[in-house]
Amino acid sequence: MNLPIRNPQVAKELRPLFWPWLGTVLAGGLLVLRPAIGESVGLEGLLMGVVLYGFFGGLALLAAVSFGEEFQERTLSLLLSQPVSRQQLWNKKMALLSGAVLAALAVEAMLIGVLSRSSVAGPVLDSLGQTFDKEELLLAGVFIVATVCTAGFWTLASGSIIGGLVFTVTCESACGLTAALIYSGCSSPVEPPRGSLQLVAAMAMAVYSIVLLWLGRRMFLTLQVKPARFTSMTASSPQGWERIPGLQILVCRPAAMLPNYVRKEIRLLKPIWQLASVFLVCWVGAVLVQWLWPTQRIAYVFDLLTFIYAPITCLLAGALTLGEEKTLGLAETQLTLPFSIAWQWVLKLFTCGSVAALLGLGLPLALVLVTGGWLNLDGSSLAQDKDNALLALACVSGVTFLLAFWASAHVGNVVRAAIVTIIGTIVGGVCIAQGINWGSHGNELLSPVLVAVMQRLRLSPNQMWLTGSVAERYLGWVMAALVALVGLYQGYREFRRARPAVSKLIRDSFVLALATVFVSLLCTDFVRSLQHLVDSAPFGELRTALEAIARVDLNHAGSHRQIVPHEALRGRVSPQTESWLRDATVSYEVQKDPRFFSDPRFSAFARRYGLSPYSFIARIQFKDGSIFDFPGGPLPWPGEPLKPAR
Amino acid sequence: MLWQINFKSGKPVYLQVVDQVKAAAASGAMQAGEALPSIRPLAEELRVNRNTIAKAYTELESQGVIETIPGKGCFIKSNNSPLKKEVRRKLLIEEIDQVIVQAHHLQVPAGEFLSLVRDRLAEIEERQRANDKQL
């Protein structure tokens, strides 16, 4: 796409920033959905996670792309051989990056401002106001500034966009966190207020960003363009790495095809192993801090580390191997090997998934268990599994992994796959929310199905609800698995082709989005239909029929139950309801409200408003002995016309 | 005319061009007043450095084989060169000396050498006559 910008140099800088910028703005915009998902806390936590993750991660990606694009496209030699000073290039890049970040923030501010004029405003602004206080906003602001300032250094140092992204985010977080920990440790035994902790973190990050900004500029000015073999993240390995004990198993042998393939996949995932070791180091550091200052409650640090680390690991696990192979030019060669492509796909999925599960989820959980046995981890929602934290983490990680896997088949390199995954998670969240919305407020589409099942199988509503609640629990999983299978099939098709096309990406994501909406709609509808089973047709028919029968003879009100023979129902209810009730016994009991007969004023009032003292409760006793009672409604006074059923 | 550069001959490229022009002029393949290709197209055709061709043309002009008319190009000069006869003789003597040394190297005795010269003269004259007849 062509941006209508005159200056070709500015256009060339801005073009690769467009999609990450859009993703960031969309992630921030999801804030609007917050009131729509107000009910379930878990989902709201998820949404806020996606918003924060997408917004701040997107900004970091934006910063990394602005410097790393040259590495990606290998145009560094061409750019640096032009008669333009490096200082100018640096200034230009920093200016445009800052402009893009400010534009994103401005759009968010506008969004919130626009919202304040609409009806959706109240809840959103309230929630914003109550969640974020001044220090937190300052911290967020400094975080953004630090991202912009330090991304240049890290992208140049690591030589790739993904490396720059990961290092930028982790290092500035680590910097702020360490400062806060040291501060809280130094001011023991009294734990300082949260606000001042955040202030300290912000100050530390500010200093850190200034230092790294200067370092980054120097690095750019003295950058050397080494040969292209150093630009791939995974390609370089120190000489003689095979001699490290234990790594021998990773060296490919001549005879074994399947193990070699697995070995190759594991080796391509090298950055994840590196990330895992960084995580381990940070964890150990936090444990040390907690041990040295036992009075400080820093259990939340472990949560923070895990919630940042796990999704990133899963995203990388999904996107890395195929993306790197495409960058290195090996993807097509792999397809020409005499090894079934379907098997390659399955093996890749299995290996990367296992690594993701092991390192992304298994490692943090193991660490939590080990640490929990040794330290007091109150306050850590992982350790105590508050709000289903573990489940939420596992879901988010799993979805990220599968989406990244799907994305890497559709686009040409790791960075694009990461961007597509982030945008995809957001779109997926929107689709699910919309599906739930439609399901909750629309017609109960599944009601006839449930009714038919009930009638055919002659089940009581209790049985329906019993089975239904079990089904509910698993329905979500089954549906999600179906959508995942659709996605995997699409990915497999693109994997075969090995030449990504944007049109296919759009078409497949459209299909996947529709499937997600449909599935969430279906699930919500199922739950709702089940809940409102009592309002469905058979019950309505039964009520009408019983009302007609009962009003005839109101004398035995308050006395024993009247059993209704089947013949009496024939003609009054539909054949399906009749067959449903064939083995069941229908009875009703008429009740009389005493106030009508004892209190003349009440009875006059009641007569004026047409209220009836009589009502009946219907009962169905099924073959297996279960009894189901449901209110039938009011019965009209004798002689008065039937009021329409409510 | 067909230009050929032989990198194996050991002779500098510009000299080869000079010699080919001179041979063409002498054998009648190029007539007096005929235009030579301009420097750029010839350099491109032979895939030879432009400066080499320029040097060759300069050499030819200094030897009086061609003349440059500004705006029009380079043309073969008629055989009545402005150089004095002695200079022409001297040039020819240089060439003859070289050939004699070659003959010695190739172990061709003097008598055979002379008869060869006579044969070659006869043949070139015959060729020139044939060319003139064609025109």
Next chain:
Amino acid sequence: MSNATPAIELVDLHYAYGRSDAVNGFNLTVQPGCCYGLFGRNGAGKTTTMKCLLNLLRPQSGTVRLFGLNPAKQEVEVKRRLAYVPDAVAFYPWMSVRETLDYLASFRAHWNGQIEAELLQRFDLDPNQRASALSKGQRTQVALVAAICPEPDLLLLDEPTSGLDPIVRREFIETVIGAYQEGGPGARTILVSTHLISEFEGLIDQFTIVDHGRAVLSLDADEARSRYQKIHARFSGAAPEITLAGALRSRRHGRELEVIANGGAGAIMDQLRRLSPESLTSESLTLEEVFVATLK
């Protein structure tokens, strides 16, 4: 001409990637107006040298001067006077040919649009085609157009024709001769680093053979061709075993003797003639054969 500032001057250049030396005491002088060839095997240090010229790599020691200027200190000034065609041409894939040329033109004060139009037509390039859709030859052609249009004083070509089909290779050389050299005869300098020597044979005025980061041989092209001779002699009996002074290499095979001489061809011929061979011929070595003879 030797009083003029050399276009390129490298004195004792050293560059190492980690522990392996890529350029190891390399000396080079290129006069303006010259077409200089840098020949070497793969990994000899040609590309590294070029990158040191452009300040893409910083040498550990040695001086680099272009037009008397230091590319590390007066970077922009130096780059204004040269243009570079890299060995792996990469463009931003979303740009069209037109956009790429406009983008590269925006860096230059001077850009000859007429030459650009001529060359685009000659190479039959569609200005609206995406850079990602170009073939390797077309990419090199676009890079060449972008290098010629600003009419620089120095053209740096790094392995420009490797991997291209014969027609594109010929057109490339013709364009360098025609569009580039024609513009400023005597003032336009070319430094071409390549291992496809036979193609550039006619273009090269002077050359240097690089091996393991060192200059092994620096000569005029014509002089090299006259100095290096291959002498072939056939004898009636078995070829004699004699040591020939000034012979670079000699090979005996039955009745035939082949000698490669560096400079002393005449003396060797006389020596061999005394042994009365059946036939005795000599021919010059092409630059590629000089290269092989020097390095093997």
